[in-house]
Amino acid sequence: MTNPLFSDNKLKLGVFATNCSGGCAITTAPEALELTWPNTLSIAELADQHGYEAMVPVARWKGFGGESNFNSNSFETYTWAAGLAQATKQIGVFTTSHVPTVHPIMAAKQATTVDHISNGRFALNIVCGWFRPELEMFGAPMMEHDMRYEYAAEWVEVVKRLWTEQEEFDYEGKFIRVAKGFSMPKPIQKPFPPLMNAGSSGKGQHFAAKYVDMAFINFNPNDLEQAKAHVASYRRLAREEYGRDIQIWAGCPVTQRDTKKEAEEFVQYYVVEKGDDVAVDNMLRIQNVEMHRMLPQRAEQMRFGAKLGWGGYPLTGTADDMVVGLQKLADCGIDGVLLRWVDYWDGLRRWQKDVMPRLEQAGLRRPRH
Numbered sequence: 001m002t003n004p005l006f007s008d009n010k011l012k013l014g015v016f017a018t019n020c021s022g023g024c025a026i027t028t029a030p031e032a033l034e035l036t037w038p039n040t041l042s043i044a045e046l047a048d049q050h051g052y053e054a055m056v057p058v059a060r061w062k063g064f065g066g067e068s069n070f071n072s073n074s075f076e077t078y079t080w081a082a083g084l085a086q087a088t089k090q091i092g093v094f095t096t097s098h099v100p101t102v103h104p105i106m107a108a109k110q111a112t113t114v115d116h117i118s119n120g121r122f123a124l125n126i127v128c129g130w131f132r133p134e135l136e137m138f139g140a141p142m143m144e145h146d147m148r149y150e151y152a153a154e155w156v157e158v159v160k161r162l163w164t165e166q167e168e169f170d171y172e173g174k175f176i177r178v179a180k181g182f183s184m185p186k187p188i189q190k191p192f193p194p195l196m197n198a199g200s201s202g203k204g205q206h207f208a209a210k211y212v213d214m215a216f217i218n219f220n221p222n223d224l225e226q227a228k229a230h231v232a233s234y235r236r237l238a239r240e241e242y243g244r245d246i247q248i249w250a251g252c253p254v255t256q257r258d259t260k261k262e263a264e265e266f267v268q269y270y271v272v273e274k275g276d277d278v279a280v281d282n283m284l285r286i287q288n289v290e291m292h293r294m295l296p297q298r299a300e301q302m303r304f305g306a307k308l309g310w311g312g313y314p315l316t317g318t319a320d321d322m323v324v325g326l327q328k329l330a331d332c333g334i335d336g337v338l339l340r341w342v343d344y345w346d347g348l349r350r351w352q353k354d355v356m357p358r359l360e361q362a363g364l365r366r367p368r369h
C-alpha cells in the first residue's frame with residue numbers, strides 16, 4: 001500500500017489546518033499562522049521529513065470576523081494538495097472537500113490527478129459544510145442537516161464509480177444526475193484513495209461508518225471513559241451494520257514547553273490575553289451552539305477550547321505530558337491524531353526532538369531509522 005495512513009504505527013500523526021490563516025487557534029497573537037505559500041509548504045516539508053502520516057486542510061471560504069478575522073485567508077484544498085503532493089516524499093496528502101461546492105466528476109478527476117502527482121499518497125476528507133455565509137456565497141440555499149448527508153452519499157457513490165468503473169454509466173439520484181459518466185485514468189491507489197469524515201451527529205456517524213476509512217470523534221476531554229465507549233460503539237456500528245473496519249481519529253491542540261508552567265503561561269497568553277472572543281462567538285452562533293442555555297462554566301470551557309485550537313483533546317505541558325496524553329488516547333482505541341500548534345514550526349521541531357523518541361519508546365510509533 002502506498003498511503004502511510006495504513007502504516008503499522010499504532011498512533012498515526014497528522015497536521016491540521018495549515019491552509020488557513022490562523023490555523024486552528026482563534027487568537028490575535030502574532031505567532032499564529034500567516035497564510036503564504038512558502039509558509040504552508042515549509043510546514044508540510046517538515047512534517048514529511050519527520051515521518052507524519054497526514055497533512056489535512058480545512059475547507060473554508062470566509063473568515064469568522066473579530067479582530068483576527070480568523071481563517072479569512074485560505075488556500076483551496078485540491079490545488080493546495082497538488083502543490084504539497086509534488087513537494088513531499090512520503091506523507092499522506094488530503095483534500096477536504098465541501099461536497100456541495102464541487103461536482104463529483106470534477107472532484108473525482110482532481111483527486112485522481114493528485115493521487116498520481118503524489119504516487120498514491122492522496123486521501124479525501126468529505127465534509128458537508130455548516131458555515132452558512134460561506135456556502136450561501138455559491139448562490140444556493142444551504143441544505144437542511146440530514147439532507148446534506150443524503151447529498152453526500154450520492155456524491156461519494158458517483159465519485160467511487162468514476163474511480164473504479166471502466167464502462168460509461170448513467171446515474172440518476174435524488175440530487176445528482178450523470179449522463180454517461182466516465183473518468184480516466186483511475187487513481188493509483190486501488191480500489192481508490194482513503195476517505196475520511198468528521199460528522200458527529202447520528203446521521204454523520206452512519207455516513208462515516210458506511211463510506212469512509214477514517215472517522216473523527218469529538219468528546220469531552222475530561223471524560224475519557226466516555227470517549228472509549230464512543231470509539232467502541234463507532235467501530236461496532238461500522239462492523240455490524242456495514243461490515244467495515246474503520247480507523248478512529250481525534251484532534252489535539254498542542255502547547256509543548258520544557259516545563260508545564262511555561263506551557264500553561266503560553267496558553268494563558270494566546271487564549272486568555274489574546275484570544276479573539278468575537279470570532280469565537282460568531283462561530284458558535286453560526287454552529288447554533290446555544291450558549292445561553294448552558295451553565296456559564298460550560299459555556300466558558302467551550303469558548304476556551306475553541307480559542308485553544310478548535311476544541312479537541314488538549315496537550316499542554318512537557319514532552320512527557322504529551323506522551324501520557326497520547327497513551328491515554330491510544331488506550332481509548334484512537335488510531336490517529338491531528339495536531340495543531342499556534343506556531344507550527346516551533347511545535348514540529350520540539351515534537352520531533354523530544355516527543356517522537358518517547359512515542360517510539362512507548363511503542364506507539366516504530367523507530368524510523
Ligand SMILES: Cc1cc2nc3c(=O)[nH]c(=O)nc-3n(C[C@H](O)[C@H](O)[C@H](O)COP(=O)(O)O)c2cc1C
Pocket residue numbers: 057058059060096098126127128129130131198199200201202203204205216217218251338
Ligand atoms: C477534524 C475535523 C475537520 C473538519 N473539517 C471541516 C472543514 O474543513 N470544513 C467544514 O465545513 N467542516 C469541517 N468539519 C465539521 C464536520 O464536517 C461536521 O460538520 C461537524 O463535525 C458536525 O457534525 P455533523 O455534520 O454530523 O452534525 C470538521 C470537523 C472535524 C472534527
